[in-house]
Structure formats: structure tokens, C-alpha cells
Amino acid sequence: EAQVTQNPRYLITVTGKKLTVTCSQNMNHEYMSWYRQDPGLGLRQIYYSMNVEVTDKGDVPEGYKVSRKEKRNFPLILESPSPNQTSLYFCASSAYGDQPQHFGDGTRLSIL
Amino acid sequence: QKEVEQNSGPLSVPEGAIASLNCTYSDRGSQSFFWYRQYSGKSPELIMSIYSNGDKEDGRFTAQLNKASQYVSLLIRDSQPSDSATYLCAAFPSDSNYQLIWGAGTKLIIKP
Numbered sequence: 001e002a003q004v005t006q007n008p009r010y011l012i013t014v015t016g017k018k019l020t021v022t023c024s025q026n027m028n029h030e031y032m033s034w035y036r037q038d039p040g041l042g043l044r045q046i047y048y049s050m051n052v053e054v055t056d057k058g059d060v061p062e063g064y065k066v067s068r069k070e071k072r073n074f075p076l077i078l079e080s081p082s083p084n085q086t087s088l089y090f091c092a093s094s095a096y097g098d099q100p101q102h103f104g105d106g107t108r109l110s111i112l
Numbered sequence: 113q114k115e116v117e118q119n120s121g122p123l124s125v126p127e128g129a130i131a132s133l134n135c136t137y138s139d140r141g142s143q144s145f146f147w148y149r150q151y152s153g154k155s156p157e158l159i160m161s162i163y164s165n166g167d168k169e170d171g172r173f174t175a176q177l178n179k180a181s182q183y184v185s186l187l188i189r190d191s192q193p194s195d196s197a198t199y200l201c202a203a204f205p206s207d208s209n210y211q212l213i214w215g216a217g218t219k220l221i222i223k224p
Contacts, residue, residue, distance in 0.1 A: 045212075048210065100146055104155060
């Protein structure tokens with residue numbers, strides 16, 4: 001089954017404790033992206049990747065890091081999480097940048 | 113600043129009626145447009161994509177694109193309570209940074 005898999009689905013953690021949210025797709029897609037979604041603010045792009053070893057900042061990259069060492073994986077790293085990063089996070093992928101994006105089920109992060 | 117605008121709603125429609133959702137975009141050169149449905153707390157799900165002027169039909173859904181007027185709409189015929197969700201409009205801009213521009217979404221409520 002074609003899918004985008006995110007882990008964990010839910011995480012409650014504390015300020016400053018490094019965390020990684022994994023994202024993996026099995027569709028051989030070149031394009032991958034991370035979004036956060038907050039009430040009233042819609043989807044905001046954090047980072048995206050056009051292909052292996054190619055990443056670029058989205059609209060809200062501060063406080064986040066990404067890497068794309070393999071085509072299928074695009075982890076999101078919060079080196080020193082803060083409460084303002086409490087949000088619902090989505091990973092998405094598409095065959096190419098201008099194609100429809102397929103979303104993972106989401107990760108709800110709470111930073112205390 | 114490239115934007116996609118949607119009325120946040122909620123838009124209330126009786127069951128069985130036609131729901132009409134509208135979206136305008138600022139980048140005249142945009143070529144690809146997408147409608148996503150998002151249930152509360154869930155990930156966005158692609159409903160329709162449209163690339164050329166006119167109508168595109170898929171089951172109960174019809175997407176309409178008018179590039180001259182810079183709007184795209186989604187019609188849902190025979191609305192069902194299960195259609196109650198937030199509908200997100202997205203446009204792929206004319207430049208090459210491969211960032212979809214997202215609207216904030218319209219909340220649709222289908223009343224039985």
C-alpha cells in the first residue's frame with residue numbers, strides 16, 4: 001500500500017529535550033515536505049526537499065532541522081524544542097514538486 | 113506575497129443540496145490547483161486536481177477553474193453529512209521554488 005508513515009503519532013516532551021519525528025514514503029517520490037498546522041493559521045511549510053541531499057527552507061524553518069540522506073526518509077529534528085513548537089505536524093510527499101502531495105497521518109507534539 | 117484566499121466559513125448546506133466552495137489566488141501564472149478535504153485532527157486528503165480552464169468532474173465533485181478571473185471552485189453535489197470537513201485549496205505558483213501556496217480552508221457543515 002502506497003503511504004507516508006510518520007512516527008511517533010503523539011509525543012509529550014519537555015523544553016530543550018532533542019527529538020526527531022521520522023517520515024518515510026514507499027512511493028519512490030522525489031519531493032518531500034514538512035508542515036505544521038495550528039488553529040487559525042492553516043498549513044505552514046517548515047522545510048522541503050526536492051531530492052536526496054537537496055533541502056530548502058519553507059515559511060517557518062526556525063527551530064527545525066531536516067536531512068535527506070535517502071530518498072524514502074525525511075526526518076524532522078527539533079534540537080531544543082520550545083513550547084511554541086507545540087503543534088500538529090504533517091509530512092507529505094509527491095512524485096515531483098508540482099504534483100499532488102500525499103500526507104502522512106500527522107504527529108501531535110506537545111512541548112511543556 | 114503570493115496568496116490563496118478562502119472564506120473560512122462555516123458554510124452550512126442542507127443534506128442533498130449542492131455545496132459550493134470558492135478560492136481565489138493572486139499569482140496569475142499559477143498552473144496547478146488542488147482541493148483537499150481535511151477532517152478534524154486528520155491529515156489532508158486530495159479530492160481533485162485541475163490544471164486547465166473549465167470543469168473537471170469526478171463523481172459528486174466538480175472542480176472549476178477560471179484563470180482569467182483567478183478563481184477555482186469546488187462543487188459537491190448531493191451533499192452528505194460525511195462531507196462535513198474543512199476544504200483546503202492550494203495553488204502551485206509560477207516560479208520554481210516548488211512551494212505550494214495553501215489557503216486557510218473553508219469549514220463545510222452538511223445539515224441532515
